[in-house]
Amino acid sequence: MESMTQNMAPSYFPMGEQAIVVQFENDISIEISERVQTLAHRITSDAVLGVKQLIPAFNNLTVCYDPLLIDYDELLEKLKSLEVKDSNEVEHTGKTIFIPVAFGGKYGPDLEVVAEKANLSAEEVISMLHSKPYYVYMIGFIAGYPYCGDIDRRLNFPRRSSPRAVVQKGSIQIVNHLTGVFTMTAPSGWHVVGWTPMEIFNPHREPPSIIQAGDAIQYMPIEAEEAEQWDETKQREWNRLWNT
Amino acid sequence: MEYVTVKKPGMLTTVQDLGRHAYRAFGVSTSGAMDPLSFKMANILVGNDENQAALEVTLIGPRLQFNASGVIAITGGNLSPTLNGSKVSMWKALRVEKGDELNFGKCTDGIRAYIAFAGGIDVPKVMGSRSTYIRGHDGGMEGRAVAGGDLLPIGKSLFDFRDLSGRSIRTQDIPTFKEKRSIRFILGPHDREFTESSLQAFMKGPYTVSNESDRMGYRMQGPQLQHLSSADIASDFITPGTIQVPGSGQPIIHMSDCGTSGGYTKMGVIIGVDLPYVAQKKPGDVIHFQPIDVKSAQMAWKKQEQLIADLYLTNKLLPRKVI
Known part of the structure; x- marks a missing residue:
C-alpha cells in the first residue's frame, strides 16, 4: 500500500483561468499533507515566474498565478517537473x-x-x-x-x-x-x-x-x-x- | 480635499480596494471590490493607482458632502447620482467644490456603484489592503460599513485637479449590466462528481439569484443538480467566482467576502472577465452559465487587462509634478 501511494502522481485541474489545483490521493493523512507541503516549498524555492500564491489544503495544493506572465500549459509543465517522486524527498519543516x-x-x-x-x-x-x-x-x-x-x-x-x-x-x-x-x-x-x-x-x-x-x-x-x-x-x- | 462627510450611509457602503489576496493561505478572505472592472475605471479617471481605496455603494446610495474642492468619478451600476440636486454623468471625472453634496436616486442598472476620489481614501492598511471585511472587522472604517457622521480621510493626489476633470471612458468601453449575456465559467475541479444529466441541466439553466445573496456569495435557484455519490469533499480552497454545489443541489456562487475553504464539490469557476457582471446582479436576476476553455478565458483576461493599460495611457495620466 505504502509503495503504491508514494509513486502515485498527482492530477492537475484548472480552477478558473488563474489557478491550478494539484490534487493528491483523495484521502486525509499526514503523509499526503507533507507531500502537499513539500511541493509548496519546491515551487517557492524555484521562484516560478507568475506564481502569486500557494494555498495548501488536506490533499491538494492550489497554485494561483498571473496569466499575463505564464499560461496554463507552461505552468502545468513546470509543476510536473517539480513533482515529489519519492517519499525520501518529503520534507518535514514544521515547528x-x-x-x-x-x-x-x-x-x-x-x-x-x-x-x-x-x-x-x-x-x-x-x-x-x-x-x-x-x-x-x-x-x-x-x-x-x-x-x-x-x-x-x-x-x-x-x-x-x-x-x-x-x-x-x-x-x-x-x-x-x-x-x-x-x-x-x-x-x-x-x-x-x-x-x-x-x-x-x-x-x-x-x-x-x-x-x-x-x-x-x-x-x-x-x-x-x-x-x-x-x-x-x-x-x-x-x-x-x-x-x- | 482632506475629507468627505457622510451625511447618510446608504444601504451598504464600504471602503474597498482590490483585496488582500496575499493572505489567503492564512485563511483570510480576499474581500475587495465586487466589480473590479468598474472599480479600476473609477480610479483611473481620477488619476489614482488602480488599487487605491474607493467607496462601494450598494443599491441605495449614500449622501456625501465634500470639505474642499476635488475630483471624483462614479462608475459601476447606475444609481442615478446627483450633485447638489442635478443629475451628473457617470464614467467621467467630475470637479466638486467645497460644500457640494453628492446624492443617489433610483437604481436603474446593476446594483453596485463605485465612487473614487482623487488621492484615494486614506484609511490604514490591514494585511496589505484597505478593503472592509465586515465579518472579520478588518480594514475600511474600523472594520465596518461607512456610517452617518463618518469623515472619510482623502489622500493627496499627484495631479492638478484642472488636468483631471472632464476625463471620461469611451462609450464602447463602458460595461452595461442590463444586456442579456451568458456568464462564462471553466468546468471543474469536481465536474466529474455530477451526473451527466445534471451537467446538462446546469448549462441549460437558467438560475435565479435568490434573496440570500450578499458580498459573501449568491445562493442560486434553478434546476436541481445531482451528485454521483456525495456532495462532500475534504475542505479545500475557494476563490471568488467558485460555483459550489452542496447536498441541496442548488449552486452557490462565492463572491469577494467568501471564506478561503469549503467542503462541497465545485462545479466550476466563473472567469475573471465575467465576474463583474455577476457582482452587478441582484436578487431576482437570471444567470445562464456557459462553459469556456482555459485558453479562451486567459485571452479574454489579457484583452481586459490591455484595455485597463490603454485607459491609463489614453488618459495621459502622467502627473504634472513628474513632468
Missing part, C-alpha cells in the same frame, strides 16, 4: 506551537457530552487531548483557522446537530478526527472542549497567524483562573518557556 488550554467547565461546554458519548470520564478525555502534538493540515475557513489532527479515535464524533450561533474566539474545538482553535468569534457546529487565552491570529501582526500548515500544535492544560488572568507578560513568559 511545534504549545498552546495553554483551560479544559471543560464554562470554557468547554461540550466536554462532558463528548465524555459521555465516548464512555469515558472528563479527565480521561482531557488527558487524551493534551497527550500528543497535532499536525496542522491546513489553515482556512475564516481568519486563520487551523485544521489539526488526528485526535484519539474514541473522541471522533460528527458535528453537533444544531450549530452554536456564537462560539468565542480562543475556543478549542473537536469534530471527527480534527481539532482546532477558533480564531474569531463566529457560529460553529464543532464540539467546544476548552479555551485558550493565547492569541493565535492577529490581523495587525506580520504574519497574522502564528500557525502555518505543516506545523504542529500541542495543548497544555492550565487552570481556568490562570487563563482568566492571562496577559501580555504571561504570554511572553509562556513563549520563552515553550515557543522559542
Whole structure:
C-alpha cells in the first residue's frame, strides 16, 4: 500500500483561468499533507515566474498565478517537473506551537457530552487531548483557522446537530478526527472542549497567524483562573518557556 | 480635499480596494471590490493607482458632502447620482467644490456603484489592503460599513485637479449590466462528481439569484443538480467566482467576502472577465452559465487587462509634478 501511494502522481485541474489545483490521493493523512507541503516549498524555492500564491489544503495544493506572465500549459509543465517522486524527498519543516488550554467547565461546554458519548470520564478525555502534538493540515475557513489532527479515535464524533450561533474566539474545538482553535468569534457546529487565552491570529501582526500548515500544535492544560488572568507578560513568559 | 462627510450611509457602503489576496493561505478572505472592472475605471479617471481605496455603494446610495474642492468619478451600476440636486454623468471625472453634496436616486442598472476620489481614501492598511471585511472587522472604517457622521480621510493626489476633470471612458468601453449575456465559467475541479444529466441541466439553466445573496456569495435557484455519490469533499480552497454545489443541489456562487475553504464539490469557476457582471446582479436576476476553455478565458483576461493599460495611457495620466 505504502509503495503504491508514494509513486502515485498527482492530477492537475484548472480552477478558473488563474489557478491550478494539484490534487493528491483523495484521502486525509499526514503523509499526503507533507507531500502537499513539500511541493509548496519546491515551487517557492524555484521562484516560478507568475506564481502569486500557494494555498495548501488536506490533499491538494492550489497554485494561483498571473496569466499575463505564464499560461496554463507552461505552468502545468513546470509543476510536473517539480513533482515529489519519492517519499525520501518529503520534507518535514514544521515547528511545534504549545498552546495553554483551560479544559471543560464554562470554557468547554461540550466536554462532558463528548465524555459521555465516548464512555469515558472528563479527565480521561482531557488527558487524551493534551497527550500528543497535532499536525496542522491546513489553515482556512475564516481568519486563520487551523485544521489539526488526528485526535484519539474514541473522541471522533460528527458535528453537533444544531450549530452554536456564537462560539468565542480562543475556543478549542473537536469534530471527527480534527481539532482546532477558533480564531474569531463566529457560529460553529464543532464540539467546544476548552479555551485558550493565547492569541493565535492577529490581523495587525506580520504574519497574522502564528500557525502555518505543516506545523504542529500541542495543548497544555492550565487552570481556568490562570487563563482568566492571562496577559501580555504571561504570554511572553509562556513563549520563552515553550515557543522559542 | 482632506475629507468627505457622510451625511447618510446608504444601504451598504464600504471602503474597498482590490483585496488582500496575499493572505489567503492564512485563511483570510480576499474581500475587495465586487466589480473590479468598474472599480479600476473609477480610479483611473481620477488619476489614482488602480488599487487605491474607493467607496462601494450598494443599491441605495449614500449622501456625501465634500470639505474642499476635488475630483471624483462614479462608475459601476447606475444609481442615478446627483450633485447638489442635478443629475451628473457617470464614467467621467467630475470637479466638486467645497460644500457640494453628492446624492443617489433610483437604481436603474446593476446594483453596485463605485465612487473614487482623487488621492484615494486614506484609511490604514490591514494585511496589505484597505478593503472592509465586515465579518472579520478588518480594514475600511474600523472594520465596518461607512456610517452617518463618518469623515472619510482623502489622500493627496499627484495631479492638478484642472488636468483631471472632464476625463471620461469611451462609450464602447463602458460595461452595461442590463444586456442579456451568458456568464462564462471553466468546468471543474469536481465536474466529474455530477451526473451527466445534471451537467446538462446546469448549462441549460437558467438560475435565479435568490434573496440570500450578499458580498459573501449568491445562493442560486434553478434546476436541481445531482451528485454521483456525495456532495462532500475534504475542505479545500475557494476563490471568488467558485460555483459550489452542496447536498441541496442548488449552486452557490462565492463572491469577494467568501471564506478561503469549503467542503462541497465545485462545479466550476466563473472567469475573471465575467465576474463583474455577476457582482452587478441582484436578487431576482437570471444567470445562464456557459462553459469556456482555459485558453479562451486567459485571452479574454489579457484583452481586459490591455484595455485597463490603454485607459491609463489614453488618459495621459502622467502627473504634472513628474513632468
